[in-house]
Amino acid sequence: MAFRSMKYLLVAAFSLLITSFYNVSIAQDKTGDQTQQTEAAGEKKEGFNPSKLIMEHVMDAHEFHFATIGEHAIAIPLPVLLYSPQRGVSFFSYSRFEEGKVAYEGYKSEEGHIVAVDADGKVDEAVKVYDFSLTRNVMQMLLSLVLLVVLMLNVAKKYKKNAGKAPTGFQNAVEPVITFVRDEVGKPNLGHFYEKYMPYLLTVFFFILINNLVGLIPGTANVTGNIAFTLVLSCISLIVILLSTNGHFWGHIFWPPGVPFLVKLILIPVELLGVILIKPAALAIRLFANMIAGHIVITCFILLIFIFGSMNTVAGWGFSPVSIAFTVFIYMIEILVAFIQAFIFTNLTAVFIGQSLEGEHSDANGGHDDAVII
Known part of the structure; x- marks a missing residue:
């Protein structure tokens, strides 16, 4: 009987989860005009994305991330070891990327993946990168x-x-x-x-x-x-x-x-x-x-x-x-x-x-x- 009650509680919880996702999407539709106006003004703000946070939690990364207070992340960065036939070997700390905000030595972190960039900060597809980092x-x-x-x-x-x-x-x-x-x-x-x-x-x-x-x-x-x-x-x-x-x-x-x-x-x-x-x-x-x-x-x-x-x-x-x-x-x-x-x-x-x-x-x-x- 207790197990059956627990199953009902789990079903109710996941039903609330699905409903919450639906309500959030409806709320986003209602505020669509405001979002378009904000983007037109060049003030694009990223909203709460549960699926992204879940994937960041279960996927591999170049740092041990514990918490984020304001704009400051509490994390232990790990060493990055890269090899490129065009640029040779690069070895530095992942903290150099400042949570993906800046590029360093011609590389940048985009959603946890390190890619080569040009002088303008755009991804350089011509440069091949082999990542041997200690994740x-x-x-x-x-x-x-x-x-x-x-x-x-x-x-x-x-x-x-x-x-x-x-x-x-x-x-x-x-x-x-x-x-x-x-x-x-x-x-x-x-x-x-x-x-x-x-x-x-x-x-x-x-x-x-x-x-x-x-x-x-x-x-x-x-x-x-x-x-x-x-x-x-x-x-x-x-x-x-x-x-x-x-x-x-x-x-x-x-x-x-x-x-x-x-x-x-x-x-x-x-x-x-x-x-x-x-x-x-x-x-x-x-x-x-x-x-x-x-x-x-x-x-x-x-x-x-x-x-x-x-x-x-x-x-x-x-x-x-x-x-x-x-x-x-x-x-x-x-x-x-x-x-x-x-x-x-x-x-x-x-x-x-x-x-x-x-x-x-x-x-x-x-x-x-x-x-x-x-």
Whole structure:
């Protein structure tokens, strides 16, 4: 009953969101004449654009942006490294662009993308620019990697120091997670091969988990909500899967037993695509879609305050408690999702590796493993 009530509240909230967008668009139509007069006078003013703010939040950037007070942005600029065949190498801080207001060394930032400009400040299409900058996704991924290594090395050091003793502190928090991944992911899917793959499975699990949790801190980047990040992780898993295959596995792929010849001609490319393309795509898209969706929902609930405030100040303040309550609720769910998505990615990787190792086991189960994946 409580779950059904919560569904009704979510539906009501999104209905208000849609209505607010409609009202804002109507209000803009009513003030269209004033806008045209303002633009004719050369005073073009940019209005509140929720979709732009949402995309700025979930997309990559050249700085860690925390807040904007008036016209001053509170942000940590990152180093910019550019290469152009026509202009050579350029290295400077992103703060040189002053939030995209000025050009520097023949370059300018337009909506987060660095482009080459001429002496008049116009985009120079003749100049090709290769951006090798350390963006916030890259920096946060490196910081998460350092955090992972430091935490795991400390845990390993405590295991050596307190051998035979009960775990304490952070070691006590991590050990149940490690045993859970071993007993619920490694052993069921990999059998007696599990010890060989546990280092990789644990590394993937904790690396995704740390990036998921760090991404929930305001001002940080949603690294796991970037398709490039999840695609690289899935490609690494694909390499591990392919290196784990045996002759029996490939024999079933290129010549499925007990299948009519004409059906084999259709089934062989389908099975091959399933191994090379569909499985890594499932890993990448599942993690990406779930993590970016949560960030978008949280951002939408926060922006509802400003959407109602743009229509009426009282409405903005009045809806604030409702918006904040839903934001906190979704935020708590996102913490749970951070653990669940790390587990699902690791578990599916173990399932795919297990299928490549134990072809006979899959046949004996009558395709049970495939049913679990679906």
